[in-house]
Amino acid sequence: MLIDKRQANIRMVLVNTSHPGNIGGAARAMKNMGLFELYLVQPKEYPAPRAVWRAAGARDVLDNVKVVESVDQAIEGCGLVIGTSARERRIPWPMINPRQCGQRIWKESVTHDVALLFGREDRGLTNSELQKCNYHVNIPSNPDYSSLNLATAVQVLAYEIRMASLSDDQGVLQNIDEWDQPLATSDEVELFHEHLEKTMEEVKFYDPENPKQLLTRMRRLFNRSRMDQMEVSILRGLLSSIDRITEK
Ligand code: SAH
Numbered sequence: 690m691l692i693d694k695r696q697a698n699i700r701m702v703l704v705n706t707s708h709p710g711n712i713g714g715a716a717r718a719m720k721n722m723g724l725f726e727l728y729l730v731q732p733k734e735y736p737a738p739r740a741v742w743r744a745a746g747a748r749d750v751l752d753n754v755k756v757v758e759s760v761d762q763a764i765e766g767c768g769l770v771i772g773t774s775a776r777e778r779r780i781p782w783p784m785i786n787p788r789q790c791g792q793r794i795w796k797e798s799v800t801h802d803v804a805l806l807f808g809r810e811d812r813g814l815t816n817s818e819l820q821k822c823n824y825h826v827n828i829p830s831n832p833d834y835s836s837l838n839l840a841t842a843v844q845v846l847a848y849e850i851r852m853a854s855l856s857d858d859q860g861v862l863q864n865i866d867e868w869d870q871p872l873a874t875s876d877e878v879e880l881f882h883e884h885l886e887k888t889m890e891e892v893k894f895y896d897p898e899n900p901k902q903l904l905t906r907m908r909r910l911f912n913r914s915r916m917d918q919m920e921v922s923i924l925r926g927l928l929s930s931i932d933r934i935t936e937k
Contacts, residue, residue, distance in 0.1 A: 700728050702804050704763075704806060706809070712740040716744040717744050718847050727751075730760055731757075760818050764806075768875075772808075773808065773813075773826055774827055775827070780909065782819065787826060804875075805846060810839055828842060881925055
């Protein structure tokens with residue numbers, strides 16, 4: 690299978706999927722739109738004949754599937770992570786619509802890996818999974834019946850990536866992100882958050898007994914700012930200096 694570098698940089702991640710038919714349906718939706726990197730985080734039933742049946746001519750996407758144990762593994766190495774959300778959450782996150790999502794994914798996939806996360810059929814993504822994301826995307830559906838079938842949601846967002854790629858070919862899109870440093874990857878950002886939490890606890894700024902929304906707000910702040918690798922290492926250096934003082 691010969692695929693363009695950008696297509697290889699775009700991952701669709703299905704978290705804890707219950708119905709193997711949806712996995713096959715997602716694979717077919719992806720291949721129709723020219724995408725091939727499918728990650729499954731702890732699928733309930735996979736491999737499964739129903740997945741193969743629903744995939745039809747997209748068997749090669751299933752053969753290429755990566756089954757992983759956690760969302761962190763699925764998004765490892767990614768410079769952009771976008772989560773799908775069918776409903777409003779208590780702490781709002783930067784929201785984009787499917788069109789903006791397609792454009793952003795297509796533009797950024799020139800320079801780094803990107804991941805689009807899809808949730809469980811019955812309850813979507815958890816708050817902590819959503820908090821690993823830079824943006825949330827909502828498909829603006831009928832408010833009285835807003836939740837799409839999982840494979841259908843994959844289809845809609847894969848189509849928008851396709852449309853962005855076609856308009857890009859015609860030179861319509863502007864470069865969204867040009868930067869002097871590579872963006873920090875999700876695993877580097879995760880290590881930063883772990884370090885920040887530890888240091889904030891050491892200096893008694895953060896009390897795990899009374900967490901309020903501090904860690905969530907810190908995640909939202911830093912995910913919104915799209916840190917590059919240099920910025921993450923500066924901040925980690927600062928935290929280490931604080932650690933050295935408090936350890937004395
Ligand atoms: N009852 C769940 C909906 C799960 S639908 C909830 O309230 O969150 C299964 C998955 O399909 C979702 O996790 C999401 O990945 C995708 N999806 C369904 N409808 C969507 C919508 N309107 N916008 C964005 N993603 C949607």
